Amino acid sequence: xxxxxxxxxxxxxxxxxxxxxxxxxxxxxxxxxxxxxxxxxxxxxxxxxxxxxxxxxxxxxxxxxxxxxxxxxxxxxxxxxxxxxxxxxxxxxxxxxxxxxxxxx
Numbered sequence: 045x046x047x048x049x050x051x052x053x054x055x056x057x058x059x060x061x062x063x064x065x066x067x068x069x070x071x072x073x074x075x076x077x078x079x080x081x082x083x084x085x086x087x088x089x090x091x092x093x094x095x096x097x098x099x100x101x102x103x104x105x106x107x108x109x110x111x112x113x114x115x116x117x118x119x120x121x122x123x124x125x126x127x128x129x130x131x132x133x134x135x136x137x138x139x140x141x142x143x144x145x146x147x148x149x
Contacts, residue, residue, distance in 0.1 A: 055091030057121035060110070063088040063100055075105035089115065 062085075069082040080086055080100055087106045090098035109115045129137070 056116075057118045058089050058091055058115045059093055060087055060089045060106060060115060060117065062086075062103075065100070071100040073101045073105055074099045075101050075109055078102070093118070 063082075065082040065086075067082050071080040071082060071086075072078070073080045073086075080102055082100070085103055087101050087103050088098055089101055089106060090096075106115065
């Protein structure tokens with residue numbers, strides 16, 4: 045589905061929300077390429093919180109892309125990222141290095 049979005053920016057995650065537009069305009073859905081009346085129910089999506097790259101899309105297209113894993117949210121993306129050691133883990137590691145004379149300080 046996202047194949048039709050030729051100018052789709054490379055994004056690690058997407059912000060997606062319902063659109064509330066009362067302007068009588070017509071958009072083109074970046075996911076399917078069909079026309080999208082602004083007064084119909086649709087969604088607004090943009091990459092990595094960059095609202096200048098926002099696009100209006102059919103609700104069904106967004107839901108299908110989300111189910112296919114092609115529009116991850118920030119929360120979903122963060123779950124896949126390695127986590128830094130907690131302050132407690134860093135403290136324990138530092139104290140264990142002090143006690144162990146063989147390890148480099």
